[in-house]
Amino acid sequence: xxxxxxxxxxxxxxxxxxxxxxxxxxxxxxxxxxxxxxxxxxxxxxxxxxxxxxxxxxxxxxxxxxxxxxxxxxxxxxxxxxxxxxxxxxxxxxxxxxxxxxxxxxxxxxxxxxxxxxxxxxxxxxxxxxxxxxxxxxxxxxxxxxxxxxxxxxxxxxxxxxxxxxxxxxxxxxxxxxxxxxxxxxxxxxxxxxxxxxxxxxxxxxxxxxxxxxxxxxxxxxxxxxxxxxxxxxxxxxxxxxxxxxxxxxxxxxxxxxxxxxxxxxxxxxxxxxxxxxxxxxxxxxxxxxxxxxxxxxxxxxxxxxxxxxxxxxxxxxxxxxxxxxxxxxxxxxxxxxxxxxxxxxxxxxxxxxxxxxxxxxxxxxxxxxxxxxxxxxxxxxxxxxxxxxxxxxxxxxxxxxxxxxxxxx
Amino acid sequence: xxxxxxxxxxxxxxxxxxxxxxxxxxxxxxxxxxxxxxxxxxxxxxxxxxxxxxxxxxxxxxxxxxxxxxxxxxxxxxxxxxxxxxxxxxxxxxxxxxxxxxxxxxxxxxxxxxxxxxxxxxxxxxxxxxxxxxxxxxxxxxxxxxxxxxxxxxxxxxxxxxxxxxxxxxxxxxxxxxxxxxxxxxxxxxxxxxxxxxxxxxxxxxxxxxxxxxxxxxxxxxxxxxxxxxxxxxxxxxxxxxxxxxxxxxxxxxxxxxxxxxxxxxxxxxxxxxxxxxxxxxxxxxxxxxxxxxxxxxxxxxxxxxxxxxxxxxxxxxxxxxxxxxxxxxxxxxxxxxxxxxxxxxxxxxxxxxxxxxxxxxxxxxxxxxxxxxxxxxxxxxxxxxxxxxxxxxxxxxxxxxxxxxxxxx
Numbered sequence: 001x002x003x004x005x006x007x008x009x010x011x012x013x014x015x016x017x018x019x020x021x022x023x024x025x026x027x028x029x030x031x032x033x034x035x036x037x038x039x040x041x042x043x044x045x046x047x048x049x050x051x052x053x054x055x056x057x058x059x060x061x062x063x064x065x066x067x068x069x070x071x072x073x074x075x076x077x078x079x080x081x082x083x084x085x086x087x088x089x090x091x092x093x094x095x096x097x098x099x100x101x102x103x104x105x106x107x108x109x110x111x112x113x114x115x116x117x118x119x120x121x122x123x124x125x126x127x128x129x130x131x132x133x134x135x136x137x138x139x140x141x142x143x144x145x146x147x148x149x150x151x152x153x154x155x156x157x158x159x160x161x162x163x164x165x166x167x168x169x170x171x172x173x174x175x176x177x178x179x180x181x182x183x184x185x186x187x188x189x190x191x192x193x194x195x196x197x198x199x200x201x202x203x204x205x206x207x208x209x210x211x212x213x214x215x216x217x218x219x220x221x222x223x224x225x226x227x228x229x230x231x232x233x234x235x236x237x238x239x240x241x242x243x244x245x246x247x248x249x250x251x252x253x254x255x256x257x258x259x260x261x262x263x264x265x266x267x268x269x270x271x272x273x274x275x276x277x278x279x280x281x282x283x284x285x286x287x288x289x290x291x292x293x294x295x296x297x298x299x300x301x302x303x304x305x306x307x308x309x310x311x312x313x314x315x316x317x318x319x320x321x322x323x324x325x326x327x328x329x330x331x332x333x334x335x336x337x338x339x340x341x342x343x344x345x346x347x348x349x350x351x352x353x354x355x356x357x358x359x360x361x362x363x364x365x366x367x368x369x370x371x372x373x374x375x376x377x378x379x380x381x382x383x384x385x386x387x388x389x390x391x392x393x394x395x396x397x398x399x400x401x402x403x404x405x406x407x408x409x410x
Numbered sequence: 411x412x413x414x415x416x417x418x419x420x421x422x423x424x425x426x427x428x429x430x431x432x433x434x435x436x437x438x439x440x441x442x443x444x445x446x447x448x449x450x451x452x453x454x455x456x457x458x459x460x461x462x463x464x465x466x467x468x469x470x471x472x473x474x475x476x477x478x479x480x481x482x483x484x485x486x487x488x489x490x491x492x493x494x495x496x497x498x499x500x501x502x503x504x505x506x507x508x509x510x511x512x513x514x515x516x517x518x519x520x521x522x523x524x525x526x527x528x529x530x531x532x533x534x535x536x537x538x539x540x541x542x543x544x545x546x547x548x549x550x551x552x553x554x555x556x557x558x559x560x561x562x563x564x565x566x567x568x569x570x571x572x573x574x575x576x577x578x579x580x581x582x583x584x585x586x587x588x589x590x591x592x593x594x595x596x597x598x599x600x601x602x603x604x605x606x607x608x609x610x611x612x613x614x615x616x617x618x619x620x621x622x623x624x625x626x627x628x629x630x631x632x633x634x635x636x637x638x639x640x641x642x643x644x645x646x647x648x649x650x651x652x653x654x655x656x657x658x659x660x661x662x663x664x665x666x667x668x669x670x671x672x673x674x675x676x677x678x679x680x681x682x683x684x685x686x687x688x689x690x691x692x693x694x695x696x697x698x699x700x701x702x703x704x705x706x707x708x709x710x711x712x713x714x715x716x717x718x719x720x721x722x723x724x725x726x727x728x729x730x731x732x733x734x735x736x737x738x739x740x741x742x743x744x745x746x747x748x749x750x751x752x753x754x755x756x757x758x759x760x761x762x763x764x765x766x767x768x769x770x771x772x773x774x775x776x777x778x779x780x781x782x783x784x785x786x787x788x789x790x791x792x793x794x795x796x797x798x799x800x801x802x803x804x805x806x807x808x809x810x811x812x813x814x815x816x817x818x819x820x
Contacts, residue, residue, distance in 0.1 A: 001645050003670050006584055006618060008548070011523045014677045040471040048474065049466035052689075056459035061450045064458065064659035101511055105683040112547075113421045133681040137522075138418070174416055208416060235411050249474035251687040260413050267424045271543040272682065273515040277661040279462075280687050 010137055022350075022359060031391035032359040033378040036184060036334045042300040043247045047291065048283060055282045063279045069270045070262075071099025072281035078288035079240075079254055086217075086294050089230055092256065098266050099276045100253040103214055103241040105269070107134035109255075110210060110237065112268045114174040115140040120164065122176035122207075124152055126337075126366035126375065128184045131177055131212070135368075142368045143173075147183065149328070151190030154197050161205045175208035175237075176201075180228055181216040182333025185366045185377035189331055192225050199232040208261070209236040215333035217245050217294055220305035222331040234258055237265075242284055244334070245297045250280040304334070304381055307388060311336065311380040314392040322399065322410045334381045337363075340399070341410060344374040349402040356401075358394035420547055432760075432769060441801040442769040443788040446594060446744045452710040453657045457701065458693060465692045473689045479680045480672075481509025482691035488698035489650075489664060496627075496704050499640055502666065508676050509686045510663040513624055513651040515679070517544035519665075520620060520647065522678045524584040525550040530574065532586035532617075534562055536747075536776035536785065538594045541587055541622070545778075552778045553583075557593065559738070561600030564607050571615045585618035585647075586611075590638055591626040592743025595776045595787035599741055602635050609642040618671070619646040627655050627704055629742035630715035644668055647675075652694055654744070655707045660690040714744070714791055717798060721746065721790040724802040732809065732820045744791045747773075750809070751820060754784040759812040766811075768804035 004012075022034055055063045062072075070076075076094040083089040100106040107130060115121060115138035123131065125144035135142075143160045145152045157176070164170045178198065180190045190198075202209050211228045229238040237257035242250055255265055269275075287293075312329050315336065319325055324341040340346065347362040363375025383391060403410045414422075432444055465473045472482075480486075486504040493499040510516040517540060525531060525548035533541065535554035545552075553570045556563045567586070574580045588608065590600045600608075612619050621638045639648040647667035652660055665675055679685075697703075722739050725746065729735055734751040750756065757772035773785025793801060813820045 001616060001618070001668075003668075003674070005581060006524055007674060008522065008524055008526045008529070011674055011678060014681065016677055016680070037476055040475050043470060043474045045466055045470040045474060049463045052466055053459045053463040056455055056462055060453060060455040062659075064453045064455060064657035065450050066447055066653075066658045101683040101687070102685075104681075108682050112418065114416055114418055116418045119418070130684070137681050171415060206411060208411070243476075247474035248476045249472075249688040251683070251685070258411075258413075264413070264417060264421055267426055268421060270426070271424065271514075271547050272518050273511040273661070274540070275512075275661070277511070277687055277690050278659040280689060 010139070013136070013139070022361065027357065029357045030359055031357060031383060031387045031394060033380070033383065033391055034359045034361055035382065036379050037248065037382060038244055038300070039303075039382055042303070044291070044296065048247065048287065051286045051290075052279075052283050055286055056279070059282060063282045065278055067275040067278035067281065069275050070094070070266050071097065071276060072278065072285055075099060075281045075285035075288070078285050082288060082293060083256070087227060087230065089227070089233075089256075095259045096256055096262055098255040098262050098269065099281055100255060100269065101273065101276050102243060102248070102251040103212065103239050103253040104130050104134065105272070106239050106253045106255045107131050107212070108137070109265045109268045109272065110175070111135045111138045113265050114208065118172055120169070120173040122157060122160075122173070123368065124177070124179065124183065124186070125369070126185055126363060126372075127368055128179060128212070129365050132366070132368050135177075144369050147186045147188055149188055151180075151188055151194045152178065154194055154201065158201060161201060165205065170205055173205065173207050175210050177210045177212065178228065179212045181213055181225070182218065182330050182335070184215070184333070185335055185361065185363070186337040187328035187330035187333060187335050189222070189225070195225065195228050195231060198228055202232060202235055207235075210239065211236055212239040214239070214241045214244050217297055218301055218304060218334070219332035220301060220308055229256065237261060245293050246284070246287065250284055252276070252280060252284050307380040307385060308336075310385055311378065311388050311392070314389065318392045318396045319399070334379050336378050336380070338376050338378060339372070340374040340376070341408070342374060343406065343408045344402065346374065346376040349398060352401050353395070353398045356394045356398045358391050358398060360395070420549070423546070423549070424543075432771065437767065440767045440769055441793055441797045441804060443790070443793065443801055444769045444771055445792065446789050447658065447792060448654055448710070449713075449792055452713070454701070454706065458657065458697065461696045461700075462689075462693050465696055466689070469692060473692045475688055477685040477688035477691065479685050480504070480676050481507065481686055482688065482695055485509060485691045485695035485698070488695050492698060492703060493666070497637060497640065499637070505669045506666055506672060508665040508672050508679065509691055510665060510679065511683065511686050512653060512658070512661040513622065513649050513663040514540050514544065515682070516649050516663045516665045517541050517622075518547070519675045519678045519682065520585070521545045521548045523675050524618065528582055530579070530583040532567060532583070533778065534587070534589065534593065534596070535779070536595055536773060536782070537778055538589060538622070539775050542776070542778050545587075554779050557596050557598055559598055561590075561598055561604045562588065564604055564611065568611060571611060575615065580615055583615065583617050585620050587620045587622065588638065589622045591623055591635070592628065592740050592745070594625070594743070595745055595771070595773070596747040597738035597740035597743065597745050599632075599635070605635065605638050605641060608638055612642060612645055620649065621646055622649040624649070624651045624654050625743035627707055628711055628714060628744070630711060630718055632741040639666065647671060655703050656694070656697065660694055662686070662690060662694050717790040717795060720795055721788065721798050721802070724799065728802045728806045729809070744789050746788050746790070748786050748788060749782070750784040750786070751818070752784060753816065753818045754812065756784065756786040759808060762811050763805070763808045766804045766808045768801050768808060770805065
């Protein structure tokens with residue numbers, strides 16, 4: 001059978017994720033600044049193991065059974081309390097929330113619910129890879145808004161919106177996708193004035209704001225900013241996840257939004273997988289009942305902060321002399337974003353990096369238009385401090401070798 | 411914000427599941443022949459609780475972390491052993507398998523991978539509701555093949571295929587979707603000759619066979635038949651699930667098929683949710699290592715068999731005198747399918763059923779073309795024997811009241 005002939009258009013369009021392929025490199029000598037995965041030793045495994053056993057023994061009629069598509073109400077109620085306590089978000093009930101199989105599913109369902117081929121959606125440039133792959137399934141038109149150090153270039157966005165408006169196409173602009181805190185991959189945080197401006201534009205041009213905030217709890221420095229959701233709950237869909245603050249293995253994502261929108265997204269989920277596992281949801285619920293997720297993550301934040309500071313110090317020391325290099329010093333999260341001089345191609349350079357046994361993510365993975373080939377994402381959360389030091393040396397060696405090979409002046 | 415204007419075409423098309431809405435009726439007086447859910451007291455909760463605790467404590471670097479999109483290799487290896495032992499399926503390796511969030515996700519990903527609007531797919535009439543909602547997302551053209559007592563009417567299918575062939579459209583026929591054992595909703599099993607004929611047609615017209623077998627292990631009587639997969643592994647995708655034989659709360663579905671197809675389906679999954687929870691997968695893996703799933707389900711089968719026999723005896727006793735009534739006596743699974751005389755509309759009759767406090771699933775839920783309104787699905791797995799008796803009395807009363815109201819002779 002000639003499979004290609006049987007595939008749908010969308011299947012032919014899907015490419016395998018570059019990141020996932022890179023992360024499959026299993027050389028023990030390799031130092032990885034690649035994945036955005038938390039250190040599993042920071043997960044509260046004893047507590048989770050105890051809760052898992054209890055909810056299977058005592059609540060098996062729920063935990064081992066099908067659940068409702070919208071999700072476990074006990075988990076939702078607990079999460080509503082958390083949002084009230086830590087995010088000052090009020091007036092929610094369970095119908096404002098949907099539990100998904102990780103945030104990736106939430107992004108995917110947003111694409112299904114809102115986007116057609118003729119739709120427009122606004123995204124950052126660079127864009128989070130998972131969002132790109134989810135939205136690309138629907139083949140919409142992207143408005144790629146450049147990221148500045150304090151978030152999206154909203155002047156650019158406004159001009160594009162006005163253009164759509166004049167063309168009579170503004171109704172086809174469905175949503176703006178924003179990672180408000182510690183952007184993946186770019187590390188930047190959207191400032192308060194820009195958050196207000198996003199709401200102003202959304203009101204003016206009547207679009208939905210999708211605020212993705214997987215890393216918000218992982219702030220190392222600077223002042224916590226109010227969420228866009230809190231400024232415009234009637235038109236914002238907030239995405240949260242347990243993956244960075246408790247454990248990715250539970251695959252628990254949360255959609256918070258207006259009830260009518262949440263209902264539509266939930267209807268898309270029904271066809272996609274009926275329901276999120278009842279077991280992992282109830283584990284999450286009982287965990288939230290007993291522990292404060294945000295307080296619990298503080299020791300991990302201490303570790304991340306130290307690693308981040310170390311990496312940024314080394315970026316400056318080891319790479320700072322490269323003419324025209326730029327980097328982001330993030331206030332939280334898992335990533336820094338480096339822009340090498342013009343002429344560098346970090347995907348091409350990756351071959352040398354493999355030889356030097358240092359792994360980063362070439363920036364080209366994070367664009368839905370022509371990529372800036374001279375960019376790369378580095379994560380500091382998983383390697384030890386010693387490996388960060390050694391890894392930065394290897395990275396410099398890689399850059400030097402590539403520059404020499406290509407005749408680039410640095 | 412006027413939400414309707416923002417929705418995608420597919421979102422506007424999605425209807426909420428009738429079954430899920432009916433099953434939300436939470437009246438404790440109600441006797442339900444509705445859901446196809448196993449009795450949670452039959453789940454091995456002590457064993458699952460122990461394994462869950464162990465795999466979180468001892469394998470937290472796997473169970474609490476992101477997993478690969480294709481699924482946990484240890485689970486796959488265990489399942490390959492099970493398929494060899496109980497299904498006589500050989501020559502599989504881990505790349506032939508994909509782990510999904512329940513079979514529903516597998517069905518959904520099949521739609522994404524193979525179907526476009528101009529595609530054709532063959533389905534049974536009636537069709538499993540979850541498959542209908544998954545495939546309908548892609549808006550393909552359905553060839554609705556009537557179900558006979560020994561499975562699909564393959565003469566009908568062959569004529570339709572020949573028609574497509576003559577029109578030059580046969581390449582657009584992507585797959586035939588078959589529930590080979592104890593069909594949901596219709597209860598019928600496809601006979602061996604028909605299985606062979608399906609393979610013959612698939613070879614002749616070069617299409618994929620999707621064999622969905624969630625209930626195969628739940629055989630009460632009659633001879634176990636070889637799977638279609640075993641007859642044509644090069645063009646068949648077999649769907650299995652843990653939901654009916656271990657626990658639906660784990661949400662573990664399995665896709666078995668040719669490697670190139672499994673890879674494509676896996677790439678669609680990557681955008682949909684990255685990976686199935688590592689925790690539930692490893693619980694399943696370690697369970698399979700220690701226990702034989704198929705032997706473990708035998709006591710449950712005993713219970714189901716007794717309940718099925720009781721229900722079928724009562725169908726004959728209590729409803730047998732209704733002129734023109736037909737029913738299926740299934741050899742396994744969870745459902746019987748009843749066809750009332752012409753003129754009955756079981757969805758309309760449902761209002762009386764609710765008053766009589768008996769719940770069934772109106773057949774209209776199981777069609778993607780004009781429904782046969784006089785059909786209904788009854789499940790015998792969950793209610794006690796006492797409730798089955800009482801429920802059948804209530805059903806007869808419901809039918810009598812409806813017939814009287816409508817002036818139908820029965």
